[in-house]
Amino acid sequence: MKITAIETHVCHARMRNWVFVKVITDQPGLYGWGEATLEWHTRGVVGSIEDLATLLVGEDPTCVEHLWQMMWRQHFWHGNGITRSTAISGIDLALWDIVGKIHGVPCHKLWGGPVRDSIRLYCHLGGGNLESFYETPVDNAKQFADFARQAVTDGFTGFKSMAVPPTMQIEGLKPIKAADACVAAMREAVGDEIDIMVDCHARPSPAMGMQFAKALDPYGLYFFEEPCWPENIAGLAAINAAVATPVATGERLTHLAAFRDLFSVRGCDICQLDLTHCGGFTEARRIAALADAYRIALAPHNPQGPVSTAASLEFGFSQPSYIICESVDNDVPWRNDVVDEGFVVNPTNRTVTPNERPGLGIEINEEEVNKHPFEQELPQRVFYQDGSVGDW
Numbered sequence: 001m002k003i004t005a006i007e008t009h010v011c012h013a014r015m016r017n018w019v020f021v022k023v024i025t026d027q028p029g030l031y032g033w034g035e036a037t038l039e040w041h042t043r044g045v046v047g048s049i050e051d052l053a054t055l056l057v058g059e060d061p062t063c064v065e066h067l068w069q070m071m072w073r074q075h076f077w078h079g080n081g082i083t084r085s086t087a088i089s090g091i092d093l094a095l096w097d098i099v100g101k102i103h104g105v106p107c108h109k110l111w112g113g114p115v116r117d118s119i120r121l122y123c124h125l126g127g128g129n130l131e132s133f134y135e136t137p138v139d140n141a142k143q144f145a146d147f148a149r150q151a152v153t154d155g156f157t158g159f160k161s162m163a164v165p166p167t168m169q170i171e172g173l174k175p176i177k178a179a180d181a182c183v184a185a186m187r188e189a190v191g192d193e194i195d196i197m198v199d200c201h202a203r204p205s206p207a208m209g210m211q212f213a214k215a216l217d218p219y220g221l222y223f224f225e226e227p228c229w230p231e232n233i234a235g236l237a238a239i240n241a242a243v244a245t246p247v248a249t250g251e252r253l254t255h256l257a258a259f260r261d262l263f264s265v266r267g268c269d270i271c272q273l274d275l276t277h278c279g280g281f282t283e284a285r286r287i288a289a290l291a292d293a294y295r296i297a298l299a300p301h302n303p304q305g306p307v308s309t310a311a312s313l314e315f316g317f318s319q320p321s322y323i324i325c326e327s328v329d330n331d332v333p334w335r336n337d338v339v340d341e342g343f344v345v346n347p348t349n350r351t352v353t354p355n356e357r358p359g360l361g362i363e364i365n366e367e368e369v370n371k372h373p374f375e376q377e378l379p380q381r382v383f384y385q386d387g388s389v390g391d392w
């Protein structure tokens with residue numbers, strides 16, 4: 001069996017261009033789907049996949065680890081940059097989809113699953129609508145509370161908010177009080193039985209992240225995400241050690257050694273590896289094994305398209321340390337037109353039961369994808385009050 005072509009199918013989904021990867025074989029009707037979505041770098045990823053295809057066309061698609069090693073190590077440059085690691089991930093997911101189809105089992109069964117009956121989903125405030133999640137101002141605590149109530153009405157038992165504003169490296173009490181008011185309003189709105197998550201988007205410096213973490217610690221957040229830059233591993237570790245709330249991070253890390261450096265100083269208690277960036281299933285399984293050694297939980301980053309979601313769930317049904325999966329369902333109204341999914345979501349509590357179809361259990365409707373060709377992503381740029389550059 002041989003790989004005959006690797007295609008990319010770009011689908012503009014407003015905030016993101018979903019990059020679907022299709023690995024085609026010489027067996028009639030046998031192909032696999034992956035996803036390599038990387039916001040604001042769509043052309044780069046598509047080009048990188050084209051470059052990697054020169055290594056893989058003609059090779060046996062079932063030798064996934066061997067092909068992964070080729071993608072990571074061959075032609076001198078390693079695959080640790082975000083563009084190439086995303087391209088590798090998209091291809092790797094598609095290869096595992098093919099292997100599942102060959103054996104007639106879902107991917108999680110290839111790895112000894114299922115290890116659980118269901119997976120719990122959490123949502124973004126606003127369900128993935130860009131403005132609701134990213135642009136609700138932190139001086140509007142009531143709006144945070146209203147969105148929180150809506151998430152619970154929609155069946156979610158956990159949701160994520162952006163209640164920490166962009167701040168300069170050092171600022172005074174005002175942003176801390178604003179974040180505190182938003183989280184207080186959400187907790188008041190939904191009670192203690194619903195899990196609230198706060199994503200800092202790595203906006204704060206380690207010093208500001210520490211202040212936000214301590215201020216929000218009394219609210220019992222399920223996790224506190226990216227409280228400072230992923231490059232500030234010592235800062236992450238200091239914050240994680242200083243508060244009871246678990247720090248979550250890892251969505252921007254691209255390979256095992258980066259996770260080793262994070263875990264070894266206990267920079268988090270929840271690892272948010274992204275199946276579409278961290279090297280696909282092949283590297284994710286190594287990262288998960290390493291996380292297990294530290295008793296660090298897994299909660300994948302997954303705000304992208306439907307292949308990413310299917311992959312995140314297949315992974316979850318094979319991993320004992322997996323606790324919850326990020327989900328969006330309100331990013332574009334036609335999301336469900338482009339995909340036919342094998343898993344089932346219970347709308348009353350937003351849990352997912354395992355897919356029973358082979359591989360990732362999905363089919364992408366290329367005709368629907370073609371209705372949404374590439375468009376430049378909406379700019380999301382942050383400047384502080386003095387005009388200097390901030391983090392989105």
Ligand SMILES: [Mg+2]
Pocket residue numbers: 199201225226251
């Ligand atoms: Mg995040």
